[in-house]
Amino acid sequence: MSTDMNAYLLYMSTWTSETDDNINEVIKEHQLFVSVGNFSSDAAIDAEFDVLTGLATKVRDMTIAADAMQIGADAAAVAAVWSFGLGMLVFAELEVGVAIERKMISNKSNELNEKLKTVDTDISAKINPTVNDYVTQYKANNKLIARRGAEGLDPRKCRSILMQFMAKVHKSKGTLDPAGFRQYAEAARRLFNGPQVKAVYAALDDLTMSKTTRADVTKYMSYIKGLEGLPTTELSIVRHLSIAFMFNNLRIANSKIADCAKEAGLEIEEVEASSFSMMGAVGKMIAVVAIAMSVVDTVLNIIDIVDVVEQTKKMCDELDGSIKASYKAYFKGIMEASQKYNDAMAKA
Structure with missing residues (x-):
């Protein structure tokens, strides 16, 4: 629906004031993703x-209710709770002023705490x-990606x-650099x-x-064909977002989208197989990204348990259960998404 297009345009419009150095940092992550x-x-x-x-088993076996202590989360990790993996949500002493109640952890878990801090990069x-390199850059x-967020856009949505x-800039221009990034961000x-834009949202x-x-x-395709007076880059963004929404959200078959575009007189790259x-x-x-967030959700649920035992x-x-399974799904997902991406670029 139009809220998705609005969120996209809002978020990417905030990047127009970003430095080339920081734009290069997110491009570097993208390039590493492509090359895994x-x-x-x-x-x-x-x-x-x-x-x-x-x-963790040692901590469990040594913990008794008389300890009157509870697992907590590192303050900085809570502030960046959306980040990938346990390394950003360690079991440690927590102090976040009046915002979060102070919690403590048994000194028996120091070794576990240290391991949790590095598990992401230890695995990669x-x-x-x-x-x-990709996980480290990710x-x-x-923080950079979240800083560009706006009201109503959580960091998961921003990323x-x-x-x-x-991906849109890369496919449209055949390369991804700060100049192309800025061109499309300015258009957004x-x-x-x-x-x-309000008429586009309504349609x-x-x-x-x-x-x-x-x-x-076909009616909607005819509408966006009527927008051909828009500058080329803006028109490309509207078409891309519209067709991506039909394909991913409305689950309209790609053959149907392509046929309706043709009926409306649209010959555009967005309906090509690639x-x-x-x-x-x-x-x-x-x-x-959602898999990574599921790890954070699981850990937060653990922290919320009051009884320390x-x-x-x-x-x-x-x-040993859902978190390990999520890590396996995450790394497998990186590989499969990268392969699909490269296959699509090869067809372009």
């Missing part, structure tokens, strides 16, 4: 989690140097939008502030509320 290649990660994850669960380093960019944006800003909402029949889709392949790759990338038991169960 084929790799095996399960053995590295199993090895690191064997260490983690062993340490065992996989290969490129994956390690985490280094989190997803940025991934989609860079002009669209966001321009007079035409997209009408399509969303319809039964998305062939006639409904464009749909790219949309699928970006969707996979966004799903990987129950808390340590839950920590052991989740480390």
Whole structure:
């Protein structure tokens, strides 16, 4: 619906004032993502989690209710809770002034705490140097990406939008550099502030509320064909966002989208097979971000348990269960999304 397009234009318009150095940092992450290649990660994850669960089991077995202590989260990690992995949400002493109640941790868990701080990079380093560089860059960019957020846009959404944006620029221009990044960010800003955007939102909402029949889709395609007076880059963004929304959100078949575009007289790159392949790759990338966030959600649920004995038991169960499974899905997702992305670029 139009709220998704609005969020995209709003967020990317904030990047127009960013420095080239910082734009290069997110481009570097994108380039590392593209280059991760084929790799095996399960053995590295199993090895690191064997260490983690062993340490966690010691903490569990040594913890008694009389300790009157509770697992907490590092203050900086709470502030950046959306970041990837346990390394950003360690079990440690917590002090965040009046905002968060002070909690303490048993000194029996210091070794576990130290391991949790480095588990992300410990795993990626065992996989290969490129994956390690990617994970390191991913985490280094989190504050930058979040800082560009706006009201109503959580960091997960911000990163997803940025991934989609860079893929669009890369495919459209054949390269990704600060100049092209700025060109499209400026176009997003002009669209966001321009007079035409409300009518685009209304037309997209009408399509969303319809039964998305062939006639409904063709009607919307005819509408965006009528926008051909817009500057080229702005028009390209509107078409890209519209078709991506039809494909990813409304689940309209790519063949139907392409046929309706043709009926409306639109001959555009967004309905080529390579464009749909790219949309699928970006969707996979966004799903990987959601997997990373699921780890954070799990850890926060552990922290919320008041009974310290129950808390340590839950920590052991989740480390050896859902958290390890999420790590495996995350690294596998990186590899598969990268492969899909490269396949799409090869077809372009």
